[in-house]
Amino acid sequence: MILSDIMALLEAEPLSQKGDFSIDVECAFASDLMSDVLALAQPGSLLITGLVNVQIVRTASMIDMPAVVFVRGKKPPEETIELAGKFGIPFLLTAKTMFETCGLLYQAGIRPCPCSKRWG
Amino acid sequence: MSLNEPLVIEREVKPLDFLAAGETASEFKDTLRSLGISADLCRRTSIVTYEAEMNIVIHGGGGSIAMKMEEDKITIVASDEGPGIENVELAMQEGYSTAPDFIREMGFGAGMGLPNIKKYSDELVIDTKPGKGTTLKAVIYLDSGEA
Numbered sequence: 001m002i003l004s005d006i007m008a009l010l011e012a013e014p015l016s017q018k019g020d021f022s023i024d025v026e027c028a029f030a031s032d033l034m035s036d037v038l039a040l041a042q043p044g045s046l047l048i049t050g051l052v053n054v055q056i057v058r059t060a061s062m063i064d065m066p067a068v069v070f071v072r073g074k075k076p077p078e079e080t081i082e083l084a085g086k087f088g089i090p091f092l093l094t095a096k097t098m099f100e101t102c103g104l105l106y107q108a109g110i111r112p113c114p115c116s117k118r119w120g
Numbered sequence: 121m122s123l124n125e126p127l128v129i130e131r132e133v134k135p136l137d138f139l140a141a142g143e144t145a146s147e148f149k150d151t152l153r154s155l156g157i158s159a160d161l162c163r164r165t166s167i168v169t170y171e172a173e174m175n176i177v178i179h180g181g182g183g184s185i186a187m188k189m190e191e192d193k194i195t196i197v198a199s200d201e202g203p204g205i206e207n208v209e210l211a212m213q214e215g216y217s218t219a220p221d222f223i224r225e226m227g228f229g230a231g232m233g234l235p236n237i238k239k240y241s242d243e244l245v246i247d248t249k250p251g252k253g254t255t256l257k258a259v260i261y262l263d264s265g266e267a
Contacts, residue, residue: 034227043163053138053227054139058141062145
């Protein structure tokens, strides 16, 4: 699913016009715990989170995640925006909750990123 | 790859500087990428570095992180002179954490740092002494495949 279509579906606003909104996203990972993102998310997956600090951008960049959706109407502070600009990671802001965001995306065909098994 | 001398980069990590935390990991990743190292190895090295960096920022009272690149492996050494780890076995357990709440509010401090470092490295040695500090050495072999 193209990022600009995801934006329309989530009634989201882009934080800036910078970045590539024509990228195709197939899977996503939703978490407010960055260590779990680092442990489990796969490269190429969309990050959905309610945290807005600068470490979100760092985490997304480490895992090679193409874009970040901020849920619950959160607006990132200036330093987060600045770093995202540096890495060229597009941000989408939606007023929807994490549950609704995930539900809408799943319904539209986005799937969980394949996670390595934690136990056994 | 032919490297006569191993490439070594060392960076200072400042205590409680959450804005800068992760800068070293990004730099190491960029360096490895420019050397033609695979995306998977770049990612694994940067995650190991990032979690180690966060540990020094949160717990270590500042310290340093070094990356050594040799023909067959990448070694990350993270050192601090902080309080040390009382019980390494416990600290290696997923979910065990001594981090304060404000760290958790940032999305860290949930007791996944050391388990993540172990997960993404091929060898991990933690040398720690309560009251003296901690040195963590993680090795990633270039031929180790995906982790």
